[in-house]
Amino acid sequence: MHGMINRSVQCFLTDTYGREKWDAIAASAGLDFAGFEPMLEYDPILTEAVLQAAAQVLGKPRQMILEDIGTYLVSHENMQMIRRLLRFGGANFVAFLYSLDELPDRARLALPDLDLPALELEETDTASFTLRVRNGPDGFAYVLMGVLRALADDYGALVLLEFDERRGDTETISIQLAETAFSEGRRFDLRRRTG
Amino acid sequence: MTAFPKLDDAPAAELDVEALDAVMPLAVIIDAAGHIIHAGPTLRKLREGVDLRGCGFFHLFALRRPRSITDFTDLATRGGGALQLQFLDPPATAFKGLAVPLRDGAGLLINLSFGIGAVEALGVYDLTSADFPPTDLTVEMLYLVEANAAVQGELRGHNRRLQGARVVAEEQAHTDMLTGLRNRREMDMVLERYTRSRDRFSLMHVDLDFFKQVNDAHGHAAGDHVLQEVAAILVEETRESDTVVRAGGDEFVLIFYRLTDRDRLARIATRLLRRLEQPIAFGERICRISGSIGIAVSQDYESPDAEQMLRDADMALYVSKNAGRARYCFAGGEALSAMAG
Numbered sequence: 001m002h003g004m005i006n007r008s009v010q011c012f013l014t015d016t017y018g019r020e021k022w023d024a025i026a027a028s029a030g031l032d033f034a035g036f037e038p039m040l041e042y043d044p045i046l047t048e049a050v051l052q053a054a055a056q057v058l059g060k061p062r063q064m065i066l067e068d069i070g071t072y073l074v075s076h077e078n079m080q081m082i083r084r085l086l087r088f089g090g091a092n093f094v095a096f097l098y099s100l101d102e103l104p105d106r107a108r109l110a111l112p113d114l115d116l117p118a119l120e121l122e123e124t125d126t127a128s129f130t131l132r133v134r135n136g137p138d139g140f141a142y143v144l145m146g147v148l149r150a151l152a153d154d155y156g157a158l159v160l161l162e163f164d165e166r167r168g169d170t171e172t173i174s175i176q177l178a179e180t181a182f183s184e185g186r187r188f189d190l191r192r193r194t195g
Numbered sequence: 196m197t198a199f200p201k202l203d204d205a206p207a208a209e210l211d212v213e214a215l216d217a218v219m220p221l222a223v224i225i226d227a228a229g230h231i232i233h234a235g236p237t238l239r240k241l242r243e244g245v246d247l248r249g250c251g252f253f254h255l256f257a258l259r260r261p262r263s264i265t266d267f268t269d270l271a272t273r274g275g276g277a278l279q280l281q282f283l284d285p286p287a288t289a290f291k292g293l294a295v296p297l298r299d300g301a302g303l304l305i306n307l308s309f310g311i312g313a314v315e316a317l318g319v320y321d322l323t324s325a326d327f328p329p330t331d332l333t334v335e336m337l338y339l340v341e342a343n344a345a346v347q348g349e350l351r352g353h354n355r356r357l358q359g360a361r362v363v364a365e366e367q368a369h370t371d372m373l374t375g376l377r378n379r380r381e382m383d384m385v386l387e388r389y390t391r392s393r394d395r396f397s398l399m400h401v402d403l404d405f406f407k408q409v410n411d412a413h414g415h416a417a418g419d420h421v422l423q424e425v426a427a428i429l430v431e432e433t434r435e436s437d438t439v440v441r442a443g444g445d446e447f448v449l450i451f452y453r454l455t456d457r458d459r460l461a462r463i464a465t466r467l468l469r470r471l472e473q474p475i476a477f478g479e480r481i482c483r484i485s486g487s488i489g490i491a492v493s494q495d496y497e498s499p500d501a502e503q504m505l506r507d508a509d510m511a512l513y514v515s516k517n518a519g520r521a522r523y524c525f526a527g528g529e530a531l532s533a534m535a536g
Contacts, residue, residue: 088338
């Protein structure tokens with residue numbers, strides 16, 4: 001598993017629940033190092049061990065933690081870079097949805113060895129979509145749901161998301177677009193804020 | 196509104212102005228006299244509050260390449276081609292351009308792009324991705340620039356953490372990285388062991404003179420080399436059972452295990468100081484240093500205390516230093532020259 005993913009899980013747990021909780025989770029997961037390095041590769045077993053330990057220590061279902069990670073990636077102030085990189089995907093939420101197919105390629109442009117699961121968007125009608133996540137780790141769709149919910153908010157769109165099922169290696173999310181201009185949303189300025 | 200000329204063989208490709216704006220929002224159309232008759236919406240955004248229509252092309256832009264083109268007649272006769280240009284008025288944003296002639300010499304269509312200067316341009320203007328057509332890779336390029344910056348940031352963080360870990364590891368290590376000698380941490384442990392077991396021992400505090408001058412005159416690489424040479428001398432002149440410590444920059448402490456004979460210590464100090472007087476070659480350069488020594492012997496104390504002995508050796512060292520170069524001194528005694536006799 002790419003260290004960037006493990007590092008994100010660690011940052012989420014630390015920023016949301018505090019350093020002490022992270023230490024407890026890391027100890028419970030049996031990590032023999034202080035933290036993940038974003039630029040190293042780790043055994044996927046470790047990622048799962050951390051998620052299991054987090055569920056246990058925090059007393060929350062694994063799915064909820066995964067969805068919270070997705071929300072955190074877009075909305076937490078420490079993760080502004082990720083929000084921005086995602087918003088490059090499209091000028092509005094629908095354009096962003098259309099860009100999901102190329103998300104793994106975009107991720108690879110940034111980090112050549114970051115392998116995200118293949119995403120496939122199907123338009124049922126102009127306001128309903130089905131998103132299929134192929135060959136992802138168990139529950140990856142929950143992370144995506146968190147990301148989509150937070151980004152919809154960011155774009156000012158109103159969406160209903162539902163985790164449909166996991167069949168074989170494919171997880172499915174249904175997306176209902178209730179309104180594209182529900183609120184102002186946050187402006188996306190192409191210029192980068194420095195500092 | 197300007198009617199865009201019809202194309203002979205492809206009537207289906209006729210464009211109205213809205214379509215042209217959507218496909219090329221940074222394009223500008225110039226009539227045969229060199230006046231702007233249309234500017235794309237993104238270009239208009241860059242010159243907010245200025246009505247570009249009717250404005251002379253060369254009143255708005257300066258052509259950087261090709262240099263030989265200086266006015267519109269030149270540009271029109273040459274039929275355009277690839278251009279590099281920039282705004283005349285600040286901010287003097289740079290563009291890449293492609294000029295193509297309109298039918299029947301009616302003028303030129305010049306499409307513009309920020310090219311590699313997009314990052315800079317975006318810092319100046321208030322643009323969003325809607326200002327670029329989806330086929331334009333500018334937004335993708337900006338994405339790459341940010342992704343690259345983000346990855347660089349992560350790498351910097353990674354390096355910072357590695358550096359921190361290295362400092363901690365060095366602190367916890369028992370040897371000095373540069374010289375391979377023992378460090379202060381190890382010194383404290385050895386002294387603690389000897390005082391606890393009531394073993395006899397002596398301390399020699401060795402301090403280099405003129406080391407700073409070597410560093411200043413020949414650079415840090417030469418300084419490092421000198422320290423390594425000094426370390427080698429100290430190791431050669433002591434026994435296996437003694438401990439040689441680099442206690443600071445150019446400060447060393449020698450711990451002699453079960454050696455408290457003053458005559459022997461004096462002979463060792465003399466030999467050390469004489470060897471330190473020998474010039475040290477660093478490539479073409481010759482480095483000259485000297486040293487001073489202060490000595491404390493555990494037999495002089497009723498119950499030897501490491502800290503007290505270190506302080507006394509230190510005091511003796513200063514007596515040596517004040518007396519001149521290449522001198523040694525026993526705690527409470529007088530400085531003696533290693534070079535005499």
